[in-house]
Structure formats: C-alpha cells, structure tokens
Amino acid sequence: MTEHRHAAARPTAAGPWVFDTRDIGRRAGSSRSYHREVPASGMGLEGVIAVPDGGEVELDLLLESVVEGVLASGTARTVVVGECSRCLESLSSEVEVDLMELYAYPHSATDATTDEDEVSRLIDDLIDLEPVVRDAIVLALPQVPLCSPDCRGLCSECGGKLAELGPDHGHETMDPRWAALQKRFGADRDNSEEN
Ligand SMILES: [Zn+2]
Ligand SMILES: [Zn+2]
Structure with missing residues (x-):
C-alpha cells in the first residue's frame, strides 16, 4: 500500500x-x-x-x-x-x-x-x-504588477504620480554654481532669442 x-x-x-x-x-x-x-x-x-x-x-x-x-x-x-x-x-x-x-x-x-x-x-x-x-x-501572476502597461510611476524627486503631475513637471536641481552662471549669461541669451 x-x-x-x-x-x-x-x-x-x-x-x-x-x-x-x-x-x-x-x-x-x-x-x-x-x-x-x-x-x-x-x-x-x-x-x-x-x-x-x-x-x-x-x-x-x-x-x-x-x-x-x-x-x-x-x-x-x-x-x-x-x-x-x-x-x-x-x-x-x-x-x-x-x-x-x-x-x-x-x-x-x-x-x-x-x-x-x-x-x-x-x-x-x-x-x-x-x-x-x-x-x-x-x-x-505578473512578477511586476502594473496598473497599466505604460504607467509612468512616481517622480523621483517629490514622489508625486507623474501621470497626474503632467508632462512639464520637473524640479530645479541645478548645481548652484552653474545656476549662478546661467543667471548671468543664460538668462540674457534666452531673452535675446525670444526677442
Ligand atoms: Zn502604476
Ligand atoms: Zn516631482
């Protein structure tokens, strides 16, 4: 048996x-x-x-x-x-x-x-x-479950949902020295391009 x-x-x-x-x-x-x-x-x-x-x-x-x-x-x-x-x-x-x-x-x-x-x-x-x-x-079952196949996930800076934050969402994370340079030169150039 x-x-x-x-x-x-x-x-x-x-x-x-x-x-x-x-x-x-x-x-x-x-x-x-x-x-x-x-x-x-x-x-x-x-x-x-x-x-x-x-x-x-x-x-x-x-x-x-x-x-x-x-x-x-x-x-x-x-x-x-x-x-x-x-x-x-x-x-x-x-x-x-x-x-x-x-x-x-x-x-x-x-x-x-x-x-x-x-x-x-x-x-x-x-x-x-x-x-x-x-x-x-x-x-x-999926090993990596997704709410939809093209889910964009979360913003790595603020943790917000990228789908809700919109395409323009971003954070100023520029090096302060570079930011200072851009303030002196970049801003002028941007202005001249717009004009
Ligand atoms: Zn999702
Ligand atoms: Zn963010």
Whole structure:
C-alpha cells in the first residue's frame, strides 16, 4: 500500500477543493462536470499581488476516468489585488488559468513508473485540487504588477504620480554654481532669442 507515502497529503472528504471520484466511476470514458465557487485567500504574493482575504476561486471542471486514473481539466478564475510596482496605486485584475492534471490510480502503471512529485495521485478516491490550482494561479501572476502597461510611476524627486503631475513637471536641481552662471549669461541669451 501507499498509505505511508501519502499520509501527509491525505485530503479530507469534506473540503471544498476535494472531489470524490467515486461519483464518476472507473469505467474509462465516463465523466462528470463540476462548477464550484471555492473560498480562497493568499494565493500569490501577499502585498504584491494575491487573492485577497475573503476571495473566491470559480472552478469549471471536467473529471474524466481514463485508464491510468482520473483526468481533471477545466479552468479556474479569480480576482487578485495588489499594488502597482511603479506608482504604488492599488490594483485588481481577473486571472483565469487552464487546468489539466492526471490523478493516477494507486498501483496503475503511471503510479509505478513516475515519482511522487511528478504526477498527482488519487488518495482514497479523492482529488484535492487546491495545490494544482494554487500553482497555476501563482504562475499566471505578473512578477511586476502594473496598473497599466505604460504607467509612468512616481517622480523621483517629490514622489508625486507623474501621470497626474503632467508632462512639464520637473524640479530645479541645478548645481548652484552653474545656476549662478546661467543667471548671468543664460538668462540674457534666452531673452535675446525670444526677442
Ligand atoms: Zn502604476
Ligand atoms: Zn516631482
């Protein structure tokens, strides 16, 4: 038996992420589709971009018996919140990921020929979809979240949002000696050019 190997990952039958494949039967080809809205939080990088507390993942799933186990396919959708990494404005965006995962039967050829972390296993006929969905969502998140692709970020001098400060925004950061020279000569030249 494989009970010792899998003891740590044994799903509890009641969890919202858990699917009982006995509902499908083991005849290859039989299938069943599911729609679930599962409470979720913390998927992602908290404070950067992640599913917030009280969040939800919407699952559209097809579980299908195949020779080696149960194939889970479908989509997971959720809303993530975070902070623009340039202007620090809060942002939220929708994330949708495709899922495709084989859960091998214990003692199947797949079970015997693959490592434990290579292919998921059915445990007591149950599938715990949470790790697969979590991985897929985390992978789909941007490493550098932006409020918009062309966000101009913050002024490095005053910290204001450049988009709001306008194109003419700038600061006098001239060397005082150079500023004095410009006052004597530059200003005159500017005036003569204008005239
Ligand atoms: Zn931004
Ligand atoms: Zn500024």
